[in-house]
Amino acid sequence: MxxxxxxxxxxxxxxxxxxxxxxxxxxxxxxxxxxxxxxxxxxxxxxxxxxxxxxxxxxxxxxxxxxxxxxxxxxxxxxxxxxxxxxxxxxxxxxxxxxxxxxxxxxxxxxxxxxxxxxxxxxxxxxxxxxxxxxxxxxxxxxxxxxxxxxxxxxxxxxxxxxxxxxxxxxxxxVAPRFHPRSEEQLRIRLAAHQLQMHSYYLCLGTLEPRKNLDLAIAAYLTLPDRIRHRMPLLIIGARGWRQEQLTKIPHRAQAHGQIRLLGYEDENCVAELLAGAHALLFPSRYEGFGLPVLEAMASGTPVIASDCGAIPEVAEKAALYMDPDDIDGCRSQMLALLNDDSLQATLREQGQQRARQFxxxxxxxxxxxxxxxxxxx
Known part of the structure; x- marks a missing residue:
C-alpha cells in the first residue's frame, strides 16, 4: 500500500x-x-x-x-x-x-x-x-x-x-525511546552545564502560549518559601508561541537569583535529559487533546503535577497529581505535598512508568x- x-x-x-x-x-x-x-x-x-x-x-x-x-x-x-x-x-x-x-x-x-x-x-x-x-x-x-x-x-x-x-x-x-529513567551519573554533564542538582528543580515543558497556562505555574512557584525556591529552581522550556510576551512579567529578582529560568527552545536530547532529572513536571495546561509531555515525563520516571483538564486524566489516570488550572493555591499544595513525601514521589515514579509502558x-x-x-x- x-x-x-x-x-x-x-x-x-x-x-x-x-x-x-x-x-x-x-x-x-x-x-x-x-x-x-x-x-x-x-x-x-x-x-x-x-x-x-x-x-x-x-x-x-x-x-x-x-x-x-x-x-x-x-x-x-x-x-x-x-x-x-x-x-x-x-x-x-x-x-x-x-x-x-x-x-x-x-x-x-x-x-x-x-x-x-x-x-x-x-x-x-x-x-x-x-x-x-x-x-x-x-x-x-x-x-x-x-x-x-x-x-x-x-x-x-x-x-x-x-x-x-x-x-x-x-x-x-x-513515547520515544529517548524518554527513560536515568541515573545521576548519566545526567552529570547536562546538570552541571545548567548548574542543577538531580531531582532538585521543577520543569515546565511546552510552547510559550496562553493555553499552556504557564503563568499559573510561575505564580504558584513564587508562593513557595524562599528557602525552597533557592534550592529548587523552576525551568521553563519551550518555543516562542503566540502572545508569549506575557511571560516577561516574571519578577526580576526571581530571574536574577536563578530561581526561574526561561531556557527557550532546546533540542530533543536536552529536553529528555532535563526531564529525567527533574523533581516534577508542572503541566497546568487548560486544554489538551492528549498531553504528550505528561506521557514523556512518566516514561522518564518523573512525577507529574497536571491540570485535571481535557485528555490529561485519560492519559495519566492515577499516575499523576491533579490541580484545577485556575487554582494557584491548589498547585502550590500539590508541589509541597510531593516535596515533603518521599513515599509519594516513589509511588508516582513507579506508577508513571507502568502507565507509560501501555503506550x-x-x-x-x-x-x-x-x-x-x-x-x-x-
Whole structure:
C-alpha cells in the first residue's frame, strides 16, 4: 500500500504535533505493508527533514505581515507541488497528520489532535483561526477516516461537528525511546552545564502560549518559601508561541537569583535529559487533546503535577497529581505535598512508568495502518 504522508510540519520548531508526525512516520516506515512517500510542503522525498529550518517561525510571521492571505497562498503553492508529485507517485492513500488535508482524488486520512480553536479561540492568532474555520469543516466532511489521539477528542469532534463515530479512530500517541529513567551519573554533564542538582528543580515543558497556562505555574512557584525556591529552581522550556510576551512579567529578582529560568527552545536530547532529572513536571495546561509531555515525563520516571483538564486524566489516570488550572493555591499544595513525601514521589515514579509502558508508537502506527486499509477498502 503506497501512502503519501505530509511531513511539512517538521520544518517548524518541534512541538507535540511535530513529534507525532516524526515518530509515527518512523514507525510506519517499519511496516512491511507500506511504502511511504513523504511530502514536505515543497517537494517529495524519501527521508524526513533532519531538523527544523532556522528562522522558520520568523519567516512565516514576516510573510503573514506582508501578505494578508498568506495561509491561502501557501496552500495553493503546496497544492501545486503536491499534485505534481502525486501524479508521478500515484499514492493509494493520503494522510495529513496536522489538521487540514490538501485535495486528493483518493482516500484521505487526517489527524485532528484537539479543538483548541473552538474552546479557546482567543489563544489563536486571528489569521490562523480564520484559516481553521475556513478549511476544517470541509476537511472533516471529505476525509475518509479521521484519527484522534484520545476518547476525549473523539467525543468532542462528534459533539461539535456532528462527525459520525464510525468515521473516527482513536490512535493514542506513543513515547520515544529517548524518554527513560536515568541515573545521576548519566545526567552529570547536562546538570552541571545548567548548574542543577538531580531531582532538585521543577520543569515546565511546552510552547510559550496562553493555553499552556504557564503563568499559573510561575505564580504558584513564587508562593513557595524562599528557602525552597533557592534550592529548587523552576525551568521553563519551550518555543516562542503566540502572545508569549506575557511571560516577561516574571519578577526580576526571581530571574536574577536563578530561581526561574526561561531556557527557550532546546533540542530533543536536552529536553529528555532535563526531564529525567527533574523533581516534577508542572503541566497546568487548560486544554489538551492528549498531553504528550505528561506521557514523556512518566516514561522518564518523573512525577507529574497536571491540570485535571481535557485528555490529561485519560492519559495519566492515577499516575499523576491533579490541580484545577485556575487554582494557584491548589498547585502550590500539590508541589509541597510531593516535596515533603518521599513515599509519594516513589509511588508516582513507579506508577508513571507502568502507565507509560501501555503506550507506544508501534501501536499507534499499527492502528494507523489499519485505518489506511479501512479508508482505502484494501
Amino acid at each position: 503506497r501512502v503519501a504522508l505530509d511531513v511539512s510540519i517538521l520544518h517548524a520548531p518541534r512541538t507535540g504535533i511535530g513529534e507525532y508526525a516524526l515518530q509515527l512516520g518512523r514507525a510506519l516506515q517499519k511496516s512491511p505493508e507500506l511504502e511511504l512517500a513523504l511530502f514536505d510542503g515543497l517537494r517529495w522525498r524519501d527521508d524526513f527533514p533532519a531538523a527544523p529550518q532556522p528562522g522558520y517561525g520568523k519567516l512565516s510571521q514576516a510573510v503573514k505581515a506582508i501578505l494578508p492571505n498568506a495561509y491561502r497562498v501557501r496552500r495553493q503553492l503546496m497544492q501545486r507541488r503536491f499534485d505534481s508529485g502525486a501524479k508521478r507517485l500515484r499514492p493509494q492513500v493520503y494522510h495529513q497528520p496536522s489538521l487540514w488535508p490538501l485535495r486528493f482524488d483518493g482516500p484521505t486520512v487526517m489527524t485532528l489532535h484537539d479543538l483548541t480553536h473552538v474552546h479557546y479561540p482567543e489563544t489563536q492568532p486571528s489569521d490562523r483561526l480564520r484559516a481553521i474555520e475556513h478549511y476544517l469543516p470541509t476537511a472533516l466532511q471529505q476525509a475518509s477516516r479521521i484519527l484522534v489521539d484520545s476518547q476525549f477528542i473523539a467525543d468532542e469532534v462528534t459533539l461539535h461537528y456532528g462527525v459520525p463515530r464510525s468515521k473516527l479512530q482513536i490512535a493514542p500517541l506513543g 507506544s508508537w508501534e501501536r499507534c502506527a499499527q492502528i494507523t495502518v489499519d485505518t489506511y486499509r479501512t479508508a482505502g477498502h484494501f
